[in-house]
Amino acid sequence: MRILVIGGGGREHALVWKIGGSPLLRSRADLMCVPGNAGIEDHASCLPAPARGLTDVAALADLAVKERIDLTVVGPEAPLMSGLVDELTRRGLAVFGASRAAARLEGSKVFAKEFMQRHGIPTAPFEVFSSCRDTLDWLGSTERSFPIVVKADGLAAGKGVVVAPDRASAQEAARAILEEKRFGAAGERIVIEECLTGAEISFFALTDGESATPLASCQDHKRLGDGDTGPNTGGMGALSPSTDLDPDMERRIMERVIQPAIAGMAEEGSPYRGVLYAGLMLTERGPMVLEYNARFGDPEAQVLMPRLESDLVPLLVAASDAGGRMRDIAGRIRWRPEWAACVVLASAGYPGSPETGRMIRGLEMAAKVPQTEVFHAGTRRERDGSLRDRIVTAGGRVLAVTSLGRDLGEALNRAYAGVECLSFEGMQFRRDIGGAALSRLAARPEPLLGHTPREREG
Numbered sequence: 137m138r139i140l141v142i143g144g145g146g147r148e149h150a151l152v153w154k155i156g157g158s159p160l161l162r163s164r165a166d167l168m169c170v171p172g173n174a175g176i177e178d179h180a181s182c183l184p185a186p187a188r189g190l191t192d193v194a195a196l197a198d199l200a201v202k203e204r205i206d207l208t209v210v211g212p213e214a215p216l217m218s219g220l221v222d223e224l225t226r227r228g229l230a231v232f233g234a235s236r237a238a239a240r241l242e243g244s245k246v247f248a249k250e251f252m253q254r255h256g257i258p259t260a261p262f263e264v265f266s267s268c269r270d271t272l273d274w275l276g277s278t279e280r281s282f283p284i285v286v287k288a289d290g291l292a293a294g295k296g297v298v299v300a301p302d303r304a305s306a307q308e309a310a311r312a313i314l315e316e317k318r319f320g321a322a323g324e325r326i327v328i329e330e331c332l333t334g335a336e337i338s339f340f341a342l343t344d345g346e347s348a349t350p351l352a353s354c355q356d357h358k359r360l361g362d363g364d365t366g367p368n369t370g371g372m373g374a375l376s377p378s379t380d381l382d383p384d385m386e387r388r389i390m391e392r393v394i395q396p397a398i399a400g401m402a403e404e405g406s407p408y409r410g411v412l413y414a415g416l417m418l419t420e421r422g423p424m425v426l427e428y429n430a431r432f433g434d435p436e437a438q439v440l441m442p443r444l445e446s447d448l449v450p451l452l453v454a455a456s457d458a459g460g461r462m463r464d465i466a467g468r469i470r471w472r473p474e475w476a477a478c479v480v481l482a483s484a485g486y487p488g489s490p491e492t493g494r495m496i497r498g499l500e501m502a503a504k505v506p507q508t509e510v511f512h513a514g515t516r517r518e519r520d521g522s523l524r525d526r527i528v529t530a531g532g533r534v535l536a537v538t539s540l541g542r543d544l545g546e547a548l549n550r551a552y553a554g555v556e557c558l559s560f561e562g563m564q565f566r567r568d569i570g571g572a573a574l575s576r577l578a579a580r581p582e583p584l585l586g587h588t589p590r591e592r593e594g
């Protein structure tokens with residue numbers, strides 16, 4: 137079987153690493169990635185992105201035809217929303233990912249909120265605005281309470297959401313989006329919604345458009361700084377399993393959030409296939425949807441893939457447009473009992489304007505830490521004139537150090553031992569990944585999912 141993965145971040149490195157181990161591939165030559173990165177090159181043939189980028193769906197589909205690809209796996213949101221899945225399907229090629237119409241669940245927050253309202257899916261009460269004047273008037277009413285959340289409708293690279301502590305900052309956020317057009321066309325409309333409190337988790341389900349099966353639970357760390365401070369990022373670290381999810385809650389989420397979304401999309405004529413990612417707040421009123429995404433999370437994929445014992449490829453095929461067989465496979469997904477922890481190393485300036493081109497040291501040493509994978513995100517191989525290439529930073533998030541352990545403490549110790557080996561100028565990372573989860577485990581009378589908590593050493 138020949139597989140093409142689209143994307144070049146940490147999520148795609150984790151996917152390529154896992155797919156590369158599948159017995160369904162005869163050799164490394166059967167796995168390709170566009171554009172990949174310096175780490176992905178170890179497992180797949182990497183080809184440059186089309187000149188117009190990963191939204192040039194015709195060029196990507198031409199490549200899949202030319203390379204006789206049996207399954208294309210789409211990592212990031214941009215090619216999904218540009219219709220890559222539709223284009224490949226039109227040409228009779230199998231693809232894992234959501235169609236353009238299905239990907240609106242991620243691409244438009246207005247669509248997602250109104251969809252949830254139509255189908256009775258729990259989410260924060262909200263209003264939609266396109267006029268700045270109307271927004272400011274509405275926010276000015278004495279009936280409003282703060283904090284309140286202001287969201288740009290379209291894709292804004294994770295920067296389009298402001299949790300506004302008071303009226304003035306909510307009005308400022310609305311002005312920045314609707315009047316100053318900070319996010320361009322992605323900010324033609326805004327959603328304003330109630331601020332929810334509770335534990336935030338990332339929930340993933342594979343679906344063929346009819347039936348769905350959940351993946352292992354996991355948790356992201358969205359803020360840049362220790363103690364959940366600083367700006368929101370794409371994610372600075374992740375854990376699996378989540379310490380906030382038990383089998384009963386998983387069932388409720390499947391029943392109230394995942395199944396109604398899949399049934400609703402099918403009913404509205406845009407069947408949803410691939411992976412459905414719900415960002416959830418576990419509130420006192422039950423699980424509520426913060427957002428849907430049409431792809432695997434990053435860095436959530438980096439903790440899910442090492443824990444997945446089953447072959448990923450049959451799962452991707454079952455959830456692809458060639459599938460319709462999710463139901464047969466669902467009960468047979470096997471997960472390792474170990475915990476996984478991931479620490480992201482980011483460039484100076486991330487998430488604003490990251491500095492790039494800095495040499496990365498210590499990759500060989502980090503690779504020796506037991507049960508540890510250093511997934512590459514923004515990295516590039518550079519010829520420096522000597523016999524050996526060097527690997528330099530090429531993006532905001534650079535590396536995602538992921539380790540398995542018999543308990544969360546061991547996984548974290550190993551991941552941070554990997555981090556100790558690595559350095560580049562301006563490197564920033566969180567020192568408290570998993571800290572809150574360890575405290576929760578220590579305070580819990582009953583061990584969760586059979587794992588016994590152990591303090592992180594050192």
Ligand code: AMP
Binds near residue numbers: 329
């Ligand atoms: P989103 O892109 O919609 O997931 O928003 C980014 C982040 O903003 C989320 O991960 C949450 O931490 C936060 N957030 C979004 N919506 C809400 C809400 N209604 N209440 C509280 N926090 C929120």
Ligand code: GLY
Binds near residue numbers: 356429432435436
């Ligand atoms: N880690 C959050 C995301 O992938 O959107």
